[in-house]
Amino acid sequence: MFSSLQAAIAAAETQGSSLARVALDAEARDQGRSVADIRSALRRALDIMRGAVERGMRGDLRSASGLVGGDAAKLRDGPPGPLAGTLFRDVLARALAVQEVNAAMGVIVAAPTAGGAGVLPAVLTGLAASRAIDDDRLVDALATAGLIGAVIAERASLSGAEGGCQAETGAAAAMAAGAATEMCGGTPAQAGHATALAMQGTLGLICDPLGGLVEIPCVFRNATGAAIAMAAIEMALAGIEFRIPVDEVIDTMGEIGRSMDVRYRETAGGGLAATPTGRRLTRERLVQLKKT
Amino acid sequence: MVSLLDIIGPVMVGPSSSHTAGACRIGLLGRSLVGGTPQRARLELHGSFARTGEGHGTDKALVGGLLGFKPDDERIRDALDIADREGLAYRVEKTTIDEDAHPNTVRLTLERDDTTVELVGESLGAGRVRLTRIDGFPVEVSGALWTIVLVARDQPGSIARICGILADEGVNLATMRVSRKERGGDAFMVLELDDPPGDQALTQIRTLEWVRMTRALEKVAG
Numbered sequence: 250m251f252s253s254l255q256a257a258i259a260a261a262e263t264q265g266s267s268l269a270r271v272a273l274d275a276e277a278r279d280q281g282r283s284v285a286d287i288r289s290a291l292r293r294a295l296d297i298m299r300g301a302v303e304r305g306m307r308g309d310l311r312s313a314s315g316l317v318g319g320d321a322a323k324l325r326d327g328p329p330g331p332l333a334g335t336l337f338r339d340v341l342a343r344a345l346a347v348q349e350v351n352a353a354m355g356v357i358v359a360a361p362t363a364g365g366a367g368v369l370p371a372v373l374t375g376l377a378a379s380r381a382i383d384d385d386r387l388v389d390a391l392a393t394a395g396l397i398g399a400v401i402a403e404r405a406s407l408s409g410a411e412g413g414c415q416a417e418t419g420a421a422a423a424m425a426a427g428a429a430t431e432m433c434g435g436t437p438a439q440a441g442h443a444t445a446l447a448m449q450g451t452l453g454l455i456c457d458p459l460g461g462l463v464e465i466p467c468v469f470r471n472a473t474g475a476a477i478a479m480a481a482i483e484m485a486l487a488g489i490e491f492r493i494p495v496d497e498v499i500d501t502m503g504e505i506g507r508s509m510d511v512r513y514r515e516t517a518g519g520g521l522a523a524t525p526t527g528r529r530l531t532r533e534r535l536v537q538l539k540k541t
Numbered sequence: 542m543v544s545l546l547d548i549i550g551p552v553m554v555g556p557s558s559s560h561t562a563g564a565c566r567i568g569l570l571g572r573s574l575v576g577g578t579p580q581r582a583r584l585e586l587h588g589s590f591a592r593t594g595e596g597h598g599t600d601k602a603l604v605g606g607l608l609g610f611k612p613d614d615e616r617i618r619d620a621l622d623i624a625d626r627e628g629l630a631y632r633v634e635k636t637t638i639d640e641d642a643h644p645n646t647v648r649l650t651l652e653r654d655d656t657t658v659e660l661v662g663e664s665l666g667a668g669r670v671r672l673t674r675i676d677g678f679p680v681e682v683s684g685a686l687w688t689i690v691l692v693a694r695d696q697p698g699s700i701a702r703i704c705g706i707l708a709d710e711g712v713n714l715a716t717m718r719v720s721r722k723e724r725g726g727d728a729f730m731v732l733e734l735d736d737p738p739g740d741q742a743l744t745q746i747r748t749l750e751w752v753r754m755t756r757a758l759e760k761v762a763g
């Protein structure tokens with residue numbers, strides 16, 4: 250697999266193909282598997298993602314602590330805001346839906362991780378539903394997203410414990426932005442700019458889950474991560490370029506993660522987890538959990 | 542080398558790849574070490590596993606793994622009830638294994654028929670795991686490959702003999718690690734294989750007079 254997104258973009262440009270294509274070829278070569286085989290594994294992931302969106306939208310799930318659940322349905326059916334009836338609102342609802350399923354021990358695809366699993370399905374299935382994009386192109390988009398994630402794993406990190414939430418929901422937003430840009434007809438270079446644009450918007454984001462549980466703020470961070478991805482896609486498709494090359498943006502995320510205080514790396518020792526209310530909810534809810 | 546399918550995956554029951562999917566895989570490895578669902582299991586959780594395990598369903602995932610459920614099996618949610626029905630008596634405890642143990646560590650003591658195994662496993666993130674101890678012997682088992690674990694009398698030529706049996710079966714050896722507590726005592730071997738070992742190879746190894754115990758572990762990841 251590539252360890253530089255710029256190298257992958259250059260390869261796609263030389264071949265006159267797409268990031269999806271170079272990603273599938275590289276994976277086939279590395280793993281000694283056929284492209285068809287990889288595509289069918291991605292196809293299964295797509296089905297699970299769709300299932301999770303649908304499951305979460307029903308609105309009846311509650312997490313172990315009882316702290317999250319039902320908010321995706323509110324976005325679907327609740328009072329309108331300025332985004333009522335738009336694709337944007339639909340994408341936010343889908344992101345919440347998947348994370349509510351995750352928090353309730355339902356089946357999801359950890360892409361790239363369980364904590365950031367809502368962003369990619371929300372953006373990709375939301376766009377596909379609104380523009381009649383077929384499953385083959387969605388599978389391609391998952392390959393592109395996987396490539397971007399692999400580069401991030403190689404150069405920076407995909408773990409909140411190592412790099413804060415910028416490495417989970419931030420990475421997810423970057424993957425979704427690049428993949429969806431290509432899926433919507435953008436060039437490999439535009440997909441690179443979308444990746445960089447999304448990632449610059451999440452640099453420095455800490456990991457601070459209440460009680461160490463993947464619930465608050467994680468569920469909502471998937472919705473805001475998806476929003477950042479949507480903004481990046483819109484900008485990149487409009488021809489906007491980000492002046493710092495994407496590999497350098499990814500390296501920056503890794504560098505920030507390494508120098509991040511341990512309180513902000515999934516230890517629940519800082520950030521929202523350490524607020525008075527965060528501590529109180531953790532105490533109360535965990536006690537309640539033990540009684541059940 | 543990072544694989545695309547590691548990034549777009551694994552498919553798993555939430556909420557946490559380290560506290561749920563990884564815990565399930567450690568349970569699965571424990572299950573293969575005793576050769577099936579144990580009748581008794583003691584689960585000692587350390588560090589973050591102990592602190593946030595309940596909310597993450599770590600206990601359910603570990604027990605689910607012991608019952609043979611994969612990380613994407615929704616029965617994990619009800620694993621504790623299923624264990625009661627299937628005659629798996631488990632006990633969950635919180636402990637400090639040692640100061641510098643990985644934050645997501647568990648020690649499992651499993652009994653099945655007349656076999657007892659004690660293992661220590663770590664969940665490293667993104668669903669990756671590592672067993673670090675089996676019956677007190679230091680090991681390194683990731684479950685990303687097929688693995689054979691065996692205890693043998695430490696004698697000249699033992700390693701060559703076992704490698705020979707595997708080679709004859711066309712099984713490629715990826716890594717091998719031998720440890721022992723004292724010279725001439727029992728040697729503990731962990732062999733990671735690129736291909737699943739056939740029954741024939743396993744039977745041949747088991748019938749070697751100086752081999753005391755052989756266990757084949759399923760590939761649980763990758």
Ligand code: SF4
Nearest residue numbers: 364409414417456467
């Ligand atoms: S806050 Fe931490 S646990 Fe929650 S999604 Fe972000 S990185 Fe994951």
